Amino acid sequence: MTTTKATDIGTKTRDGRSTREAILEAASRLIHVHGYNHTSLDDVLRDSGVGKGNFYYHFKSKEELGYAILDQIIASFLERTLEPCFADPEGRALSQIRCFLDRVLEAQRERNCVGGCPLGNLASELSDVHEGFRARLAFVFAAWRERLTLALRTEQLRGAVDAACRPGAVADFLVASLEGAILLTKLTKDIAVMEQCVVEMKRYLSLFEPRV
């Protein structure tokens, strides 16, 4: 029973990567459910089947694990969520945003209103404790904002977005509204809140349809 993990799973000991990945996998799952502070190291180790000495061989501290998880979430968000929505230079910004809103709404519905936004949750839980966490989270929100801004500005030059639109301000507002809507949905446990917010955000967006 001693060396189960190493032999059973295979690449476990080989390159030293798998152990790290097993930890990351278990930790990101637990942290997503219980939050960073309420996930003890022992929980992560029990779940991943990794010993404590082993953990501290691969990570310097729990904080470093937290950074690794956060970097993972950020990378996934940037590549898997933001990129597919806003990468297409031919896509119409306003439609892309509307589509994005629908995707977020659908994600909330699937999760039954609970859980909230992984980034938003970590943001509010950690931003006022560890400066390192805050900085990373600020970075990803900035990236999100910038991508939105760029999409809007490009469309504006093309005449597909009204001149009254101030891309940076609109981007900030959209991000803020969405995070707030998710927070409120989590709090009230009522998907209707999210639905109504999305409708109103679309109504707001309609302000920037070019005049006919």
Place this chain on the structure above:
Amino acid sequence: MTTTKATDIGTKTRDGRSTREAILEAASRLIHVHGYNHTSLDDVLRDSGVGKGNFYYHFKSKEELGYAILDQIIASFLERTLEPCFADPEGRALSQIRCFLDRVLEAQRERNCVGGCPLGNLASELSDVHEGFRARLAFVFAAWRERLTLALRTEQLRGAVDAACRPGAVADFLVASLEGAILLTKLTKDIAVMEQCVVEMKRYLSLFEPRV
């Protein structure tokens, strides 16, 4: 030195109210700065000069202290923030909301972007852990929403708000946006975010000005 508290401060022992108040005062200050989870009972006791046994004489648990603090914040919010803004039945809803937004922006500016919204902070910190906290927070946001809804509906009947406005949805969206904006401002430590969000919220409100 033994009976300092009772004799020096005066009403301390008299009616049993002052000790409780000293605890509440210290706790609400600490919780506002560090959050509920990161405020240990010992911190509160050290700050208030109250012994531990004494604390448990006045409160059943740390959780009960949390509830007391939260009830205090809620009462203050309802009476001191919401009431003065939306109580006047003659006031024009849209102007009242704009005025309210300015007040929130000013408050953020004064606090130097940090701190965030006491209610929003607790909401994101506690809503997925303690059901009791979640329920109370949901209640106060519902009250806020209802007051906004009522103001908008009243104005709508009077013709001062456009028929396209769905008061409940608009109220949800305004609350969500505002909380999100505060959250994002805290995260980025940049008041410009808040300023731009307020501008955009006003632009959104302009959608409901009655057609001339």
Place this chain on the structure above:
DNA sequence: GGTTGTGTACCAACTGGTCAGTACAGATGA
């Protein structure tokens, strides 16, 4: 008016438990 009884307010020291992090010995493989 002094003794005795009673409830309130309070304190210091402690308990039981959790947690991040450490020490170290044993295994594994080049």
Place this chain on the structure above:
DNA sequence: TCATCTGTACTGACCAGTTGGTACACAACC
């Protein structure tokens, strides 16, 4: 045989909550 991994047992800090007892105001009774 030496460096790289890994598991077990431990440490010290911290934290919510408990305990047993003290200080004192106030009342009742003689």
